[in-house]
Amino acid sequence: MRRMPVRFFQIGFNKCGTTSLFKLFARSGIPCVKHTGTRNSLISGRDPYHWNVQSRIRKNFSHNKKPLAGLSKSLAFFDMEFTSDDDEIENFKSFRELYAAYPDAKFMLNVRNKWDWIRSRAGHANGDYLLRAAKRHDRAGFEILHAWQHDYEAHNSSVREFFSDKKECFLEFNIDADPIEKLIDFAAPDFILEKRFWMNLNSRRDSRIQIADKVFEGLFRPPLSLPSPHAGQSVVAFPTRLAAT
Secondary structure (H helix, E strand, O other): OOOOOOOEEEOOOOOOOHHHHHHHHHHOOOOEEEOOOOOOHHHHOOOOOOOOHHHHHHHHHHOOOOOOOOOOOOOEEEOOEEEOOOOEEEHHHOHHHHHHHOOOOEEEEEEOOHHHHHHHHHHHHHHHHHHHHHHHHOOOHHHHHHHHHHHHHHHHHHHHHHHHHOHHHEEEEEOOOOOHHHHHHHHOOOOOOOHHHOOOOOOOOOHHHOOOHHHHHHOOOOHHHOOOOOOOOOOOOOOHHHHHO
16 A cells, blocks of 8 residues: 655744745755745735635635645645735644644644744734734734734644644744754654755844834733834834724
8 A cells, every 4th residue: 555645744833934944845855835835926916815725725624625635746834824804824723633634744833932923923024914913803903912922822832732642743843942953853754854954044033123122012011001113113114003003
């Protein structure tokens, strides 16, 4: 009987080294896909669901098919989410179902400092990512940041609990602290990764969101207590303005 190829799933949040992790696998010659698997269809004007990998996986789930049905050419999956003004797909949160369908797969929970993650996520796409989240959920920006904080903690805790007795197929990888050899050893022998392709591309602090700590902390208070941005500071760079939306 022909053995099915082993799959690799990144089941942590975006903005936790997903680009670097994807490029490590891709440049090591492993067929893999990140995010939608296409160019940004929202910018190009194409239907955002046309050949959208995350949409395909969600559809497979809803039709009781294998999650990766129709995606046999890819072995590793990164940044398993898709958001638009009115839709949100978070396939990485279906790690239980992915494990049930692919018990021989390898699963990686990628993590980083929580506050740096929130900063990076809030500044993603020059603040548009947070804007869209506020619009989708009809919430103020500071409420979205609070929700992200809770979601990050709850998801990571659930993943750790689920895989607590499945250590052989699970790795928690801290992009801030762990050496890349930890991931290389875990992935082998099914996935041979070349260390020379590892570059932590997006974890550096973006100059567009370098603001005083007191301003950042203020985002986690109700709108009326928010400190005003410093003179000349771009409110688009770090969406403090959303606190009052």
